[in-house]
Amino acid sequence: MSPTDERGTVLRVEGVSVEYAGERPTRAVRDVSLELRRGELLGIAGESGCGKSTLAYAVTRMLKPPARLTAGRVLYRDREGKETDLLALEGEELRTFRWNKLSMVFQSAMNALNPVTSVGKQFHDIFRAHRPAMTARQRAERSAELLEMVGIDPARLRSFPHELSGGMRQRVVIAMALALDPEIVVMDEPTTALDVVVQREILDEVERLRERLGFSVVFITHDLGLLLDVSDRLAVMYAGEVVEYAPAAELAARPAHPYTQGLLRSFPDLLGPRRELRGIPGSPPDLRLPLEGCPFVDRCEHAFEPCRSTHPVLRDVGAGRSAACHLEGAVVGEH
Numbered sequence: 001m002s003p004t005d006e007r008g009t010v011l012r013v014e015g016v017s018v019e020y021a022g023e024r025p026t027r028a029v030r031d032v033s034l035e036l037r038r039g040e041l042l043g044i045a046g047e048s049g050c051g052k053s054t055l056a057y058a059v060t061r062m063l064k065p066p067a068r069l070t071a072g073r074v075l076y077r078d079r080e081g082k083e084t085d086l087l088a089l090e091g092e093e094l095r096t097f098r099w100n101k102l103s104m105v106f107q108s109a110m111n112a113l114n115p116v117t118s119v120g121k122q123f124h125d126i127f128r129a130h131r132p133a134m135t136a137r138q139r140a141e142r143s144a145e146l147l148e149m150v151g152i153d154p155a156r157l158r159s160f161p162h163e164l165s166g167g168m169r170q171r172v173v174i175a176m177a178l179a180l181d182p183e184i185v186v187m188d189e190p191t192t193a194l195d196v197v198v199q200r201e202i203l204d205e206v207e208r209l210r211e212r213l214g215f216s217v218v219f220i221t222h223d224l225g226l227l228l229d230v231s232d233r234l235a236v237m238y239a240g241e242v243v244e245y246a247p248a249a250e251l252a253a254r255p256a257h258p259y260t261q262g263l264l265r266s267f268p269d270l271l272g273p274r275r276e277l278r279g280i281p282g283s284p285p286d287l288r289l290p291l292e293g294c295p296f297v298d299r300c301e302h303a304f305e306p307c308r309s310t311h312p313v314l315r316d317v318g319a320g321r322s323a324a325c326h327l328e329g330a331v332v333g334e335h
């Protein structure tokens with residue numbers, strides 16, 4: 001049993017489905033179940049359009065029309081084991097929950113920051129709203145401490161967002177997300193807009209902070225290579241569904257789902273032997289149309305009789321892995 005098992009689950013996503021309304025609704029997230037353990041980094045990978053962001057918005061209660069949650073529960077479990085269904089929270093309860101227990105870091109730091117307000121004032125506003133008992137001095141001290149924590153000179157509290165580099169802005173957003181010491185941080189493509197070196201620095205920072213502060217992270221990106229590096233466990237999404245769910249090391253060594261194998265073949269392994277780079281031919285199914293069999297069937301080189309007619313459910317395929325695939329053991333060889 002790993003240390004995260006002993007600390008238990010902090011968030012459980014159960015059977016969540018989301019649709020975008022339209023003449024034919026887009027079923028963007030379909031019956032997704034996941035579990036975030038205390039202190040772990042759970043990665044969510046998949047190509048653009050597979051529903052990662054929609055899932056993040058559903059979990060953080062930020063879905064806006066035309067998106068509509070059609071099924072499921074998102075349960076937060078506190079340290080005493082008491083569960084709260086996030087999808088049932090409203091008004092003040094939801095607002096309190098959002099910053100204190102769960103916070104979010106999204107792709108565009110520029111959109112998350114108010115361009116006409118100094119960084120310091122934005123920290124002060126968070127504290128004034130959520131920690132009204134704090135004095136002005138305590139607010140200033142805590143803001144400076146948070147900036148230092150993410151490697152930024154507290155003198156920057158006087159800066160406006162446009163005076164900071166992209167990497168610094170993203171660090172500020174991460175510091176804000178950590179302002180009230182949340183237990184869960186959901187990060188959706190937090191470094192995608194940044195260059196590779198800055199990306200790496202920020203990820204190292206998140207790692208350090210996670211070790212120090214003990215929060216859990218849901219980390220969403222299309223960059224599977226990066227996720228394999230930073231995640232404890234990984235969920236691979238395809239066409240709105242989780243098709244594989246496994247410890248990162250197992251997923252890298254023995255990917256069970258043909259889609260995961262294809263994704264792993266699509267990027268170069270910098271340390272391993274040179275190999276042919278092959279993408280996955282074809283494109284994902286139209287999520288507005290009914291899907292009967294496996295959503296990956298048209299792109300799968302291993303498709304056989306049941307794949308077109310029977311929808312595969314996520315099942316245990318050994319070594320802590322689950323895969324939604326009809327193949328026996330789902331493992332069809334090294335990638």
Ligand SMILES: Nc1ncnc2c1ncn2[C@@H]1O[C@H](COP(=O)(O)OP(=O)(O)OP(=O)(O)O)[C@@H](O)[C@H]1O
Nearest residue numbers: 020026028047048049050051052053054055066287
């Ligand atoms: N506002 C919207 N209205 C209708 N359909 C939408 C809307 N937003 C997203 N979708 C559809 O929902 C599906 C999932 O999109 P989503 O953005 O969640 O995927 P993603 O994996 O996060 O992709 P990306 O990395 O490109 O953001 C896609 O088919 C997309 O076209």
